[in-house]
Amino acid sequence: MRITVIGTGYVGLVTGTCFAESGNDVICVDIDAEKVARLREGISPIYEPGLSELLVRNIKEGRLQFTTDLTEGMTDSALVFIAVGTPQGDDGAANLNALWAVTDQIRETATEPKIVVVKSTVPVGTNAKVLARLNKESKHVHRAASNPEFLKEGYAIEDFMKPDRVVVGVREPEVAKVLEELHRPFLRTNHPFLSMTPESSEMTKYVANCMLATKISFINEMANLCEALQADINDVRMGIGHDRRIGFQFLHPGVGYGGSCFPKDVRAMIALAEQKGLPAQMLRGVDQINEDQKHVLFHKLTEIFGKEMSGRTIAIWGLAFKPRTDDIREAPSLVLIDHLLKAGAKVRVHDPEARENVKEIYGSRLTYCDRAYGTLEGADALAIVTEWNEFRNPNFDVMKALLERPVIVDGRNLYELDQMRELGFTYHSIGRATVNPEGVS
Ligand SMILES: NC(=O)c1ccc[n+]([C@@H]2O[C@H](COP(=O)([O-])OP(=O)(O)OC[C@H]3O[C@@H](n4cnc5c(N)ncnc54)[C@H](O)[C@@H]3O)[C@@H](O)[C@H]2O)c1
Numbered sequence: 329m330r331i332t333v334i335g336t337g338y339v340g341l342v343t344g345t346c347f348a349e350s351g352n353d354v355i356c357v358d359i360d361a362e363k364v365a366r367l368r369e370g371i372s373p374i375y376e377p378g379l380s381e382l383l384v385r386n387i388k389e390g391r392l393q394f395t396t397d398l399t400e401g402m403t404d405s406a407l408v409f410i411a412v413g414t415p416q417g418d419d420g421a422a423n424l425n426a427l428w429a430v431t432d433q434i435r436e437t438a439t440e441p442k443i444v445v446v447k448s449t450v451p452v453g454t455n456a457k458v459l460a461r462l463n464k465e466s467k468h469v470h471r472a473a474s475n476p477e478f479l480k481e482g483y484a485i486e487d488f489m490k491p492d493r494v495v496v497g498v499r500e501p502e503v504a505k506v507l508e509e510l511h512r513p514f515l516r517t518n519h520p521f522l523s524m525t526p527e528s529s530e531m532t533k534y535v536a537n538c539m540l541a542t543k544i545s546f547i548n549e550m551a552n553l554c555e556a557l558q559a560d561i562n563d564v565r566m567g568i569g570h571d572r573r574i575g576f577q578f579l580h581p582g583v584g585y586g587g588s589c590f591p592k593d594v595r596a597m598i599a600l601a602e603q604k605g606l607p608a609q610m611l612r613g614v615d616q617i618n619e620d621q622k623h624v625l626f627h628k629l630t631e632i633f634g635k636e637m638s639g640r641t642i643a644i645w646g647l648a649f650k651p652r653t654d655d656i657r658e659a660p661s662l663v664l665i666d667h668l669l670k671a672g673a674k675v676r677v678h679d680p681e682a683r684e685n686v687k688e689i690y691g692s693r694l695t696y697c698d699r700a701y702g703t704l705e706g707a708d709a710l711a712i713v714t715e716w717n718e719f720r721n722p723n724f725d726v727m728k729a730l731l732e733r734p735v736i737v738d739g740r741n742l743y744e745l746d747q748m749r750e751l752g753f754t755y756h757s758i759g760r761a762t763v764n765p766e767g768v769s
């Protein structure tokens with residue numbers, strides 16, 4: 329099947345590459361000429377495990393091409409996927425400017441009828457508007473479908489190739505049939521293909537993200553309560569997770585959710601509710617708890633050092649909003665860095681993949697370290713923001729020797745309290761007792 333994918337961000341690039349990998353003839357279109365030039369050479373603009381290998385192989389085998397020219401990109405394709413960004417607008421609602429620009433361009437350049445599949449996350453009712461706009465004074469009768477994407481950054485290829493489910497929103501059964509055929513290589517027993525109306529499909533995407541975000545804000549609120557009530561959230565997590573109705577997934581307390589999806593999608597859902605005169609009380613709480621949680625590590629540092637931090641040096645491990653990505657959109661690390669700089673602290677940072685992206689924002693105001701241990705040299709404390717695997721089992725003796733003071737504030741609960749106590753660290757984590765052998769000043 330010949331397929332066009334418009335937008336080569338996380339979703340478009342993974343979609344195009346995976347469809348090429350399953351034997352389709354794919355052409356990806358993007359307005360970013362520099363990105364397209366690099367992609368043509370097989371260079372991925374993002375760090376995503378496994379993507380580069382697939383990219384290079386499929387380009388070499390002639391199944392994957394890149395262009396900035398939509399007319400060229402759409403030639404002979406019956407299926408056109410839209411995967412452009414739908415960022416948060418000033419009012420919290422999704423900004424659909426890129427989607428409308430692409431829809432108009434498809435109408436103006438198509439030389440035959442197309443099935444236009446919206447993969448971007450869009451407000452409920454958008455697909456109907458896309459269809460109306462595509463066919464307004466058009467020479468052809470185009471069809472539209474919704475096919476939301478559920479991949480997670482860091483596991484994007486695996487999630488795309490082995491999805492828990494594929495959801496499509498269609499008006500005509502034939503369109504569902506075409507999409508089912510396209511996805512068949514990725515669907516196995518118990519991994520269903522679910523066909524529904526475009527409205528339900530669009531809503532499914534938001535509800536999934538709102539549910540996951542709610543779980544995270546819920547466990548963060550419980551963690552903060554545990555801390556106040558001298559309970560331990562790790563034990564509580566085990567105690568509830570074994571109840572199969574609750575389970576363990578997405579109930580890790582931390583420094584709040586970041587990334588390009590949960591924050592904006594929760595707010596887009598609140599905006600949708602507002603438009604319908606509904607209060608969305610729970611989602612407002614989810615968003616507010618998350619915003620507050622992003623400040624928690626700084627508050628812990630001020631408990632230790634006081635609010636004035638000039639002369640203090642703080643080391644940070646982890647900048648990306650989660651491990652296995654270089655993405656720093658809405659990353660909790662940025663909130664901590666802003667606080668520390670404002671308080672006059674010197675900040676030394678390390679992340680296996682996201683340093684360059686952070687450097688673009690902060691330039692020479694931070695010290696960027698290639699190695700995790702190097703970050704600790706002369707630091708008064710270490711703050712752990714992202715749970716990269718390499719931080720899970722470090723050499724604590726080396727850490728103690730490098731740190732000016734043996735202080736760790738851990739936003740991901742990576743270490744055992746007993747171990748920290750035995751090693752003589754002052755150790756603050758999320759929703760657990762503070763280990764404070766001597767008190768640090
Ligand atoms: N990032 C994720 O993990 C993820 C997962 C599921 C769904 N989504 C949703 O998918 C959509 C895309 O997200 P993303 O993270 O891939 O975005 P992104 O910002 O990484 O990429 C968007 C791409 O679209 C291109 N673009 C913008 N306007 C264009 C135009 N007129 N013509 C051609 N290309 C154009 C941009 O240059 C960019 O390369 C969003 O709606 C997002 O909510 C994202």
Ligand SMILES: O=c1ccn([C@@H]2O[C@H](COP(=O)(O)OP(=O)(O)O[C@H]3O[C@H](CO)[C@@H](O)[C@H](O)[C@H]3O)[C@@H](O)[C@H]2O)c(=O)[nH]1
Pocket residue numbers: 449477478479480481482537540544577578579580581582583584585586587588589590649650
């Ligand atoms: O128990 C948990 C799980 C996650 N997080 C945080 O939540 C954020 C999002 O994590 P994750 O969901 O793994 O990453 P995303 O790549 O943002 O993926 C989410 O957003 C995508 C875009 O819509 C969806 O497609 C995915 O299904 C959905 O998981 C990160 O900051 C994590 O640190 C926690 O704090 N605790």
